[in-house]
Amino acid sequence: MFILELGLIGLCIALLPLSWVWVKADDDKFRKLVWLTTFMTLDLVMFGGFTRLTDSGLGCPDWPGCYGTSSPFIAHVQIAAAHLAMPSGPVSMTKAWIEMIHRYFAMAIGVLIIAQTAIAWRARIKRLPLHVSPWWPTALLGLIVVQGAFGAWTVTMKLQPIIVTTHLLLGLLLLGSLAWLAARMTPLPAYEPDAARWRVAALVALVLLVVQIALGGWVSTNYAVLACTDFPTCNGAWIPPMDFHHGFHLWRALGMDGNGDVITQDALVAIHWTHRTFAFIVVAYLVWFALKLRRYASLRRPANWIVIVIVIQFLTGLSNIVLQWPLPVAVAHNGGAAILLLLVVVLNFRIACSRPGRAVLPARDTAAV
Structure with missing residues (x-):
């Protein structure tokens, strides 16, 4: 049940940029969606650094939720007990919220890439001029699934350095790939x-x-x-x-x-x-x-x-x-x-x-x- 709740939270966050793109009074919606996803991925990479630097990576020591729930609010009893048992440990209400906000935004970016994939394949099927292969966003969707797996291993393997570093590099690979796609969708300067x-x-x-x-x-x-x-x-x-x-x-x-x-x-x-x-x-x-x-x-x-x-x-x-x-x-x-x-x-x-x-x-x- 809490998995569904997490998905709804990610969807609600993603609806904000999706709505902004949708109401724009022009036809460049897909390109704007790609650029907006790129910008949000940059924010996510920076917030991931903030999560790591505040030692919040184990603020919720399970995955994808927090003590089997969708929110630190619901898990406040378990968080309080863990913090009381080890006041200087990795679990506190603040660290739990930092870690879960990072996960919420990661799920939102996943929703945005799913939207890109759906739009691109719809354009291919209906022969609409999108100027990009649908395999581009499909590959990005596969990449974010792999990135999510390393996010889970980051927690379950207790911040093992090679796992955390790979998680960071995959996030930057996603960012770079989105930037390449965004540049590809943008009119180029003079030859x-x-x-x-x-x-x-x-x-x-x-x-x-x-x-x-x-x-x-x-x-x-x-x-x-x-x-x-x-x-x-x-x-x-x-x-x-x-x-x-x-x-x-x-x-x-x-x-x-x-x-x-x-x-x-x-x-x-x-x-x-x-x-x-x-x-x-x-x-x-x-x-x-x-x-x-x-x-x-x-x-x-x-x-x-x-x-x-x-x-x-x-x-x-x-x-x-x-x-x-x-x-x-x-x-x-x-x-x-x-x-x-x-x-x-x-x-x-x-x-x-x-x-x-x-x-x-x-x-x-x-x-x-």
């Missing part, structure tokens, strides 16, 4: 004859960014943000004592090494130092790449934004160390990484499509009405 030569460089930028995000996720899920307490050195040394073997042993419990012992400080330093050091490579490459693309009118705006977001990322990353990991700054750092991913994906799309015959897509569609 740039020379931009296509940057395709390989754009792909390298995307790969480097994804690796850096994965390293950042590994830092966060292992709570290694404060393993180095100074900058630019790490604990007073350029190359401090580090244990890469245990730090990057993937299959292990939270706070433990591969042998089941408590993870050492040297292992946490290895995790932090690797993320920090690789950041210099990624920043240098992305700044060089963005500055090179500023010569193209169709690429100048996202390229400028990449430089701006990188500066913000550097400042928030440094603040996490100097200011001892303040929550708003840590959430902003997570969000900045997601925004960078969006910008690099958009650049990859525009460069990949920068050739004759694919300069502009129709600006209107009637399949979504």
Whole structure:
């Protein structure tokens, strides 16, 4: 019964953006729905970071509900008892609400993608001009099912770092895929004859960014943000004592090494130092790449934004160390990484499509009405 209640909550949340798209007085409803879903997925990724950073991932220690109910209101007795038994533990009413709000919005995005899938297949069956294959939203629907499974394992496997990191990366894969679909549904800028030569460089930028995000996720899920307490050195040394073997042993419990012992400080330093050091490579490459693309009118705006977001990322990353990991700054750092991913994906799309015959897509569609 509570599964049905959870579904209704997700549907009610999704009805707000669906209603906004429906009442818009134009024919671009499907494109607006995709962009709105992309924006909400970005919000969900940031709220997922907030959930992790507030240690709320086990605020409801079961899945998909909270102590077998659809709301912390209903489960208040069990939550109060768990908090009384362990006041400093992972369960409290505040943490339970943070975790359940994260799940509610994830379900709402699932509803929005189901709506996209239904609209796309209806357009295919009725031969309406939607300008996108229905297999795109169908693949996104499959991806969000896999993402939901990793969300469940995040809870049932007690925040095991590799599971949590994979959950984060799948969320970013969903975000990037939605951004690509949204860009595909949007009229392209004027054709740039020379931009296509940057395709390989754009792909390298995307790969480097994804690796850096994965390293950042590994830092966060292992709570290694404060393993180095100074900058630019790490604990007073350029190359401090580090244990890469245990730090990057993937299959292990939270706070433990591969042998089941408590993870050492040297292992946490290895995790932090690797993320920090690789950041210099990624920043240098992305700044060089963005500055090179500023010569193209169709690429100048996202390229400028990449430089701006990188500066913000550097400042928030440094603040996490100097200011001892303040929550708003840590959430902003997570969000900045997601925004960078969006910008690099958009650049990859525009460069990949920068050739004759694919300069502009129709600006209107009637399949979504």
